[in-house]
Structures are given as structure tokens and as C-alpha cells.
Amino acid sequence: MTSRYLPRINSIFKWFTLPTLLLTSFAQAVECEWQYISQWNGGATAEIQATNNSDAVVDLDHFTAEFPGGVTVQHVWNASVSGSNPYTFIPSDWNAQLQPGAGMVVGMQVSTPSGVPASENIPVLGGDCSDQPVPEGSLSIAAKDKVLAGSADDITVTLVTPSLPSSQPLLSVSPYAEYSYMSSTGGSNDARYIMGYYYRVSYDNPGTYLWRAEYEQSELVAEHSVEVFPVTARPTVSYQMPELIYAGQPFSLTIIGEDTELLESLTLTPPSGAEFSLQSSDHQSDTLWRDVYVGELPEGEHLIFIEAKDPDGFFQKKQVTVNVLPFGGDNTPPVADIYFFADFTANDTVSFRAAITDAENNIANARMMIFQIVDGARVNPQEIINRDYDDTGDEILFASWATSMAGAYELEVIVTDADGERGVDTASFTVAEDEGGSISFSGSEKVIVDTRQSVGVFAYHPTRIPYEHSLSIEPYARANRTSSSSSGGGGEGYTRIYFYEIAYDYPGTYLLTATSAGLDPVEKRVEVFPVSARPTARIEVPENIYENQEFTLTVIAEDTEALESVFLSYPSDIEFTLQSKDYSSDTYWVETYTGALNVGTYNFSVRVEDSDSFTWWVNRSVEVKPVVDEPPEVLWCDWFGYDVPVCEDHSLTDFQWINDALCIGYQTCGESRNFSR
Known part of the structure; x- marks a missing residue:
């Protein structure tokens, strides 16, 4: 689904469909179309669109437009303008000639009567658009462009006709949504009849819904698209405040707004007569805002309203009930302060720290709890610390917690003194989905059964060191881990690398699977070939080779499928010349070299590779003898x-x-x- 942040029409008419009027004349080559592009209260942008529907070139002369009262043209582009209602538009030199099938546009900004929708401001076109039928009214659909699944909405169909309508327009929607007719209103103005028909619709599923209204008597048609978003598109609002609040004592109230894409506002409405001041505002993220207010209230029960809203008009509003206790006298309540805190990732182990203090050194108990936040409510409490103390005034609470399910959570620390006074601190945090990491393999996909394959497994994660990963092989093959390492940090992500040596006992196809907690497993298929699939090579030389006498060295390479390359190596201080190559067969190659050597022993080697990248080396020592006189x-x-x-x-x-x-x-x-x- 595309982003739901589209250009908005910021006015009381932002939910209106902008109508298109299509005037067609079969006697003329030019087809004209009037269209409102956008509208605001008191103005709009619009276009005259002209298309050449003939097979010949058309030279445009001018257009005219006569509007209902109260509409004036302010600015024009792609043409010059003169006159005043009717207005005359003369195309520019570069767009006045239309080839067959081509079109041009004259754009303009107009002012309109305040409070009048676009459907009542359609002009009569003339000039090159003359002799075309005047429309017998208009039809439009008004509805919200964006709504949430499971919610109900109103649909208004407006019909404007020169005579009293004889029937109600037909309304349909695709895909199907359940809707019902509610009521209608009507009236007349300047020999026109304006009828409004009102419907109530309920969207069960997210998606794009196309509404279509048809008035058959005048062949009028209107359409309007509504984008229905899942409930998760609605922003959420939550809050944090002390568990115990005393009359006349300042306390802080933190409100947190969250949205999947973008927040627009986060507001707090205090009780009448109370004043709350904004102490800090953290709007660094478009999707998570945190505002801290400080205020005080008299003894009793009070209602505070908080609201988060996004640019699509989706919002969540909550009522916060605050019970204010009478001030307790000289005994100072203990204080809890959570000071080591962050957002986390699922499948991680995290640590929390909190300081607890009491001026009278009278702490009796401290407790640390974690709550999951669902629809703004605390659920699934988990107690991770519950500790008793004896006349203590300063302690540090420390706890580890294994994250599991992604979502919103709240940490709460409650410290109680021997007099029953309590101090509370809370902090909200998010456990994000463990996303973004990956696992990959290195190593060949084809090996010979008697070789040991080196395989690397690379686990990457953008925000943490990947967890230990494992390697499984099916069917079974022996795998020994030969080395491991890890690296990363500083915004570059983290990598953990393991290398394995794998021994395959039999030819066949083996499936290697690497897994690591929080990452998607990855597979690699390895084809294991028999020893006979490896290429072979040999070096042939004469039985007796004498100093400084030229001799022939022959390289012969063979493979069962196809050879790829043959390479002869010999000492760098000697010279050998390639005399011939016979590659006429893919599986049998012959190369012939000649040269002369001094007395000594020389090592020659041949590396041969086939089309599967299997290689083989063969070595041959050549002994060169001195020349001696022997008996005849x-x-x-x-x-x-x-x-x-x-x-x-x-x-x-x-x-x-x-x-x-x-x-x-x-x-x-x-x-x-x-x-x-």
C-alpha cells in the first residue's frame, strides 16, 4: 500500500469530490474537458483540457469560459487571458497546434464564493469548444478520503439538475461495503434543483473502495475513492504519572503519542481552573512524541484529557482520572528514580536500574514490575524484584529481563517506607521487532567427495551482535568449526562469522541450513560429485634428455564433462615454447612445448580446471644429463x-x-x- 500522506485540501470542503465536466461534440474535432484540480474555501485551481480526436492537424484559436456569478479568474498559464466573464483564453504559439490524438491544457486559479462547492461553479465553454452540449446538471460524491477499518462514515451524493429530479441516483461501491440510505434534502436556486442524499457506511476491511453514483436521466456519473486503513493506523496516546499524588504538591504527568507514520499534535486538557505547564517536549521522531507537564491539584478526584492526532485526522483521546490525597504532614515519602533505561529489541536480555532513597532512612520494601501496554491499558504484569529492607535510606535496584514479544511496555518501581508512605516512578519503553538482520554463506556450491569444503556463515544485525548461530546438514555430513570472529559497532551494524570444514562421505545433493535467533534462516545447496568428476592431467617427456639438446614436453588433460583451462608452470629462468594446442574435444586437450636445458633437475607442474571449477595439479621432475662418449x-x-x-x-x-x-x-x-x- 502506498503512503497515506497525500496532498490535502485544507478547507471545510476538503472531503468534497472535485467534479469533472466532459463536453463532447461529434461535429467538431476538438473535445474539451473542464476539471477542478484542487479547491479551498474561496478559491480553486482548474484546467481546460482540449484533445484533437480527428485525423488531421487542428490549429486552435481561442477558448471562452462563462462562470456562474461570483467566480473570477486570477491567474492563467499556458495561454493569455482577456475579458471578464466570459473570459477568452488564447493558446500560446507552442501549444496552439494539435496533432491528431494530441492534447493541451490551459490552467488557471480562480476565486469562488465562500462556502460554495466546486460542483456549483462549472462554466459554459465556447470558442474552439463551442457548439458542444451544455450539461444538464452535475453529480458529486462527498466522503472522507481516509477512514479506519471498523468505523462508520457518512456519504453524501449531491445532484444538481435544471428540473426536479424524477428519481434518486444509483449508488454502488467496489469492493462491497455495507451501507444504508439515511435521508435526503432538496431545494432550488437560479432555475436549478439541488438534491442531497445521505448514506451511512461501515468498512470492515482495509483497502481502496471506489464509490460510483449514476443519474441515468442525464447520464451523469460521479466517482470517489476512499482509502480504508487498518486500526493500527490510528495514533495511540498513553501517560505516566506518580501512583500517589498529594494535594498542593507539584507532580509530573508525561503523555506519549505514537503513530505508525507521522504525528501532528499531542495535547493535554487539564481540569477547569488548574494550570499545567509544559516542562519538556521530545519530538525528535516523527512517530513518537513525549511531552512532560507539571502541575498541582487540590484534594479529590479530577479528570485530565489527553489526545494524539495524525495529519489524516485519525486520533485517540483518553480520560485520565487523578485521585489527589491530602498532604501527609512532616514525613517525607520515599523516592524512586529509574535512571538506566532505553528501547530494546525482541529476543534480547536487557538491564534496568533504579535508585530508591528515603530522607528518614526508613525504606521497608521495593518492588519492580513490568507491564505490557495494550490499547493504552496495563496487562500481563511481571514482577522482577520484590525486596524487603530494614532501616535503609539509599539503595540501587538492578534487574535483568529477557525480552520476548514486541510491543509497548511500562516499567514501574514502587518503594514503601515503614510508615506506609510510597514513592513511585514509571517509564515507558518499546520492544521492537527483531528485524533487519540477515545470514549469508560463503563457499563453493560444487565439491568433490574426497575433499574437505571450507564454508563461512556470516550473521549480520544492524543494532546488536548476532546470537550464536548453528549449522545443520541434510543428509548428514561431518562439520567442524575451525574459527570464529565478531566485529562491528559505531553505526555500521554487527557481524558474527563462523568457518566450518565439511567432509562429505557420499556423492549427492546436501542442504546446509544456518540459523540464529531473531534472524531468518538461510539455506545453501551443495552438489557433491564422485572422484571421477575431477579432471586429470599428465606430463610426457623423452626417457633420456641431454644438456642443451632440444626436446619435446607434452601436456595431456582429460575430464568427463568439459575442460575449462590448462596451465603449465616451470622455473622462471628457463625458456619453453608452446608449439601446438589441440582443443578439438571438450574433454581431451593436448599441448606441446619445446625447449633445451642445462644439466640438472627441473620441476614442471600442470594445473587443470573444468567447467565446474574442479581443479587438479600434477608435478613432473625432469632430469637433464650431460653428453658422454659411449662405446659404439x-x-x-x-x-x-x-x-x-x-x-x-x-x-x-x-x-x-x-x-x-x-x-x-x-x-x-x-x-x-x-x-x-
Whole structure:
């Protein structure tokens, strides 16, 4: 529902419907409409609205308006004005030409006879609006714009016709509200008949109600919207005063006004002849006002009236009965003073403090009570302290109280001395709904079954440190809290953070639920995948790699669904060149690198990630060997009954030792062997 604070018409006619007169001529292209926009006692703002209903461009020349007696035009905009009843309005250059379907407006402020509603001040239009039928009267609905559900209200239908009406206008409302016809009045003026029909309506439910009146003989129609608010929209008024009041002794009376949106006034009416002065006024909030008055009354029973009112005219008025006792003599009553106090939030534990004193050191008992305030009355009393004393004159009462239900409350401290004299102090406070906080999660929504997931739970509240929160997992998974912290304050709100390490035993969907008192629980779904869902990778290199000799390194990555990225890492002081990439398959990628290295051991690693953000690392050590002269590979042959080595390159002609190998030329037989001296 939108805000109920809309522009108001501050006059005796603020409840009147402002009528619209629609004059249509089928012979002309221009359709004219006269409308009152707002009205106050003695004046109004109005418009002539002209629309081109033809298929051709229309050049406007002028309009005229002739009002009933007593109406004068004061100011005009969007046109120039001349003459005096009838008035002539000439459109400006920029709005005088109307395209097909387009419209323009001439606005004005007029003065009207005091006490005459707008329905009796409708002009006859001419000029570009001429040759259009003169309306046969008017129809209007008068009702309050805003009312409370469960309350009764009056509806007035006013019919103005050139002849005595032959029937009563038809009245309807949507949605349905129960209403009944009460009475009617009638009279004539300047050849016009004015009839008023009065109804009584009761609205059961909040909402927007549309009233519609129809007078079929003249095809007149009027509508009026009424916004019906819940009872909680009415302001409330309450008060605080001492339990015991003595004749001729000043006492304080605190009145508290509250409204869901905005207060307009808070008043106190004392008994006739009594004077109460305003000592302090706390209107810092638009919705909560607190005024403190001080006065004194003679012995007896007196009535004080207090009232809270909002700008919509909704109000609550209460009668306060004050019983004034005769002054008790020289014994000074004890004094109670509540001095540690504030408004609170539901589901919180709060503390109260009060000082109790007695000039004669004669305190016998002290009691602290809490009352819930419902419709201005005390209900559900809770006693939180009841303590006896023996000849005490100065004590401090301290109590803790766990708030539960939101609403209005009153704290009362009563101290009694041994002579039966009592001192009382009261203080009103509000327990607000525990609203505004939230819980959120951090952590991945997809994990592999053999990994431990780190999950953060963040609880935030704008006015207090969030309470301990808990984490539940369905189906069951092991969760260990690894750390916790809290921060905030200084107007930035408060945060409590827990981190958990979660181990999932089986693949599937797990529901994580975090809860904290006073905050709405929050859920997080985690999809747990089998180990086979993780991507894999390997690095392939030759079996023997020699210094400064170029070799090929191949990276192969695989995944069951789709690969996302592959990244090869190696020492920063070496150079490797990517020679080729084969990404033709979403699930199988190959990258080929080349490079040459010095003697030593080098560590290569590959990080692979898939489309679910699952990753895997693989490492490979590469050893680079120095280059050494090794015995050549030779063949063994039977040469004249002897096994002799034959040089592999077939180039030698006699027996020689070459590179630790004995070779003989031009013989090619036998198996390959290594031979050394």
C-alpha cells in the first residue's frame, strides 16, 4: 500500500469530490474537458483540457469560459487571458497546434464564493469548444478520503439538475461495503434543483473502495475513492504519572503519542481552573512524541484529557482520572528514580536500574514490575524484584529481563517506607521487532567427495551482535568449526562469522541450513560429485634428455564433462615454447612445448580446471644429463671360427680399437651388442 500522506485540501470542503465536466461534440474535432484540480474555501485551481480526436492537424484559436456569478479568474498559464466573464483564453504559439490524438491544457486559479462547492461553479465553454452540449446538471460524491477499518462514515451524493429530479441516483461501491440510505434534502436556486442524499457506511476491511453514483436521466456519473486503513493506523496516546499524588504538591504527568507514520499534535486538557505547564517536549521522531507537564491539584478526584492526532485526522483521546490525597504532614515519602533505561529489541536480555532513597532512612520494601501496554491499558504484569529492607535510606535496584514479544511496555518501581508512605516512578519503553538482520554463506556450491569444503556463515544485525548461530546438514555430513570472529559497532551494524570444514562421505545433493535467533534462516545447496568428476592431467617427456639438446614436453588433460583451462608452470629462468594446442574435444586437450636445458633437475607442474571449477595439479621432475662418449653399437660375427666385433658403420679395414671398441670392416651379421675394452 502506498503512503497515506497525500496532498490535502485544507478547507471545510476538503472531503468534497472535485467534479469533472466532459463536453463532447461529434461535429467538431476538438473535445474539451473542464476539471477542478484542487479547491479551498474561496478559491480553486482548474484546467481546460482540449484533445484533437480527428485525423488531421487542428490549429486552435481561442477558448471562452462563462462562470456562474461570483467566480473570477486570477491567474492563467499556458495561454493569455482577456475579458471578464466570459473570459477568452488564447493558446500560446507552442501549444496552439494539435496533432491528431494530441492534447493541451490551459490552467488557471480562480476565486469562488465562500462556502460554495466546486460542483456549483462549472462554466459554459465556447470558442474552439463551442457548439458542444451544455450539461444538464452535475453529480458529486462527498466522503472522507481516509477512514479506519471498523468505523462508520457518512456519504453524501449531491445532484444538481435544471428540473426536479424524477428519481434518486444509483449508488454502488467496489469492493462491497455495507451501507444504508439515511435521508435526503432538496431545494432550488437560479432555475436549478439541488438534491442531497445521505448514506451511512461501515468498512470492515482495509483497502481502496471506489464509490460510483449514476443519474441515468442525464447520464451523469460521479466517482470517489476512499482509502480504508487498518486500526493500527490510528495514533495511540498513553501517560505516566506518580501512583500517589498529594494535594498542593507539584507532580509530573508525561503523555506519549505514537503513530505508525507521522504525528501532528499531542495535547493535554487539564481540569477547569488548574494550570499545567509544559516542562519538556521530545519530538525528535516523527512517530513518537513525549511531552512532560507539571502541575498541582487540590484534594479529590479530577479528570485530565489527553489526545494524539495524525495529519489524516485519525486520533485517540483518553480520560485520565487523578485521585489527589491530602498532604501527609512532616514525613517525607520515599523516592524512586529509574535512571538506566532505553528501547530494546525482541529476543534480547536487557538491564534496568533504579535508585530508591528515603530522607528518614526508613525504606521497608521495593518492588519492580513490568507491564505490557495494550490499547493504552496495563496487562500481563511481571514482577522482577520484590525486596524487603530494614532501616535503609539509599539503595540501587538492578534487574535483568529477557525480552520476548514486541510491543509497548511500562516499567514501574514502587518503594514503601515503614510508615506506609510510597514513592513511585514509571517509564515507558518499546520492544521492537527483531528485524533487519540477515545470514549469508560463503563457499563453493560444487565439491568433490574426497575433499574437505571450507564454508563461512556470516550473521549480520544492524543494532546488536548476532546470537550464536548453528549449522545443520541434510543428509548428514561431518562439520567442524575451525574459527570464529565478531566485529562491528559505531553505526555500521554487527557481524558474527563462523568457518566450518565439511567432509562429505557420499556423492549427492546436501542442504546446509544456518540459523540464529531473531534472524531468518538461510539455506545453501551443495552438489557433491564422485572422484571421477575431477579432471586429470599428465606430463610426457623423452626417457633420456641431454644438456642443451632440444626436446619435446607434452601436456595431456582429460575430464568427463568439459575442460575449462590448462596451465603449465616451470622455473622462471628457463625458456619453453608452446608449439601446438589441440582443443578439438571438450574433454581431451593436448599441448606441446619445446625447449633445451642445462644439466640438472627441473620441476614442471600442470594445473587443470573444468567447467565446474574442479581443479587438479600434477608435478613432473625432469632430469637433464650431460653428453658422454659411449662405446659404439657393434655386431658380432663368426669369422674363421672366432666371434669378432664388426664396426657398425662398416668403415674400418682392419682390427683396431676405436672408442674402446674393437671393430673389423665390411662384415655385417649377428646381433647388436655393446663391446668395451
